[in-house]
Amino acid sequence: MAAATWDDRYSAPAIALHWLIALLILATVPLGLVMTELALSPTKLRLYSYHKWIGVTVFALACVRLAWRTTHRPPALPPIPAWQAQMSRIVHRALYGLLLAVPLSGWLYSSATGVPTVYLGWWQLPDLVARDKELAAALRLLHKSLNVALATLVLLHVLAALKHQFVDRDRLLVRMWPARKTREVGQ
Numbered sequence: 001m002a003a004a005t006w007d008d009r010y011s012a013p014a015i016a017l018h019w020l021i022a023l024l025i026l027a028t029v030p031l032g033l034v035m036t037e038l039a040l041s042p043t044k045l046r047l048y049s050y051h052k053w054i055g056v057t058v059f060a061l062a063c064v065r066l067a068w069r070t071t072h073r074p075p076a077l078p079p080i081p082a083w084q085a086q087m088s089r090i091v092h093r094a095l096y097g098l099l100l101a102v103p104l105s106g107w108l109y110s111s112a113t114g115v116p117t118v119y120l121g122w123w124q125l126p127d128l129v130a131r132d133k134e135l136a137a138a139l140r141l142l143h144k145s146l147n148v149a150l151a152t153l154v155l156l157h158v159l160a161a162l163k164h165q166f167v168d169r170d171r172l173l174v175r176m177w178p179a180r181k182t183r184e185v186g187q
Contacts (some may be wrong), residue, residue, distance in 0.1 A: 009175050017065040018176055021058055021099065022154075028054040029151060040156050052110065052117045053101035056125070062099035069096075078170050088160075091153055098150040105143040112136035 008016070035047035077085055108130055110117050114131035118124045124151055129135060164172035 008078075010074060011068075011072055014065070014072065014074070015176055017061055017068065019178060021061050021065065024054050024058050024061070025150070028058070028149065032147070032151055042102075048115075049118070049121065049183070052106065053120055056117065056119050058099060059103035062096065062103075065082065065099075066096055071114045075175060078172060080164075080168075080172075091157055091160075095150075095153050095157065098146060098153065102143065102146045102150050103140060105146050109136060109139035109143050112139050148186055 009015075031047060031051050035044055035051060038044040038047070077088065080088075107117055109127065111127035111129045112132050112135040116124050116127065127157070161173045161176075164170050165174075
């Protein structure tokens with residue numbers, strides 16, 4: 001199949017937002033797993049702060065990405081089976097929803113525990129709910145469940161992109177791959 005052209009690719013802002021959000025998620029998931037296992041200490045509290053900062057940043061970037069996506073049409077899919085195109089739409093919508101729901105559930109959980117979210121140590125975000133131990137327990141479970149769903153969909157997304165690139169060889173991956181514009185994509 002022919003190499004992807006620049007007309008087949010996502011825009012530079014869409015690519016930058018995609019990979020920045022991906023890197024932040026790759027950083028915060030293990031951070032979240034490690035911090036919850038630590039005994040209460042200054043290190044644990046610092047890691048919680050970093051986790052919250054990343055979550056707030058992901059939420060903000062997801063809002064920007066969603067706004068960009070609604071105002072900038074993505075490139076058309078290459079010829080793929082209809083069921084794959086439908087699954088792609090479903091997974092992408094679910095990913096966008098989770099990129100908003102996961103940080104929001106964490107913010108709600110933090111509010112319900114009575115521990116404020118202070119972004120970058122400077123800006124205290126408003127509590128979204130009053131302190132409530134029972135609600136906090138439910139929100140903790142919700143946050144964990146949404147993270148599992150996000151991790152599952154991210155894995156599915158990555159595996160599908162790799163399948164298209166290396167099995168189907170339809171070069172779908174290069175549409176979102178950061179590359180220099182002076183060369184043909186994928187070379």
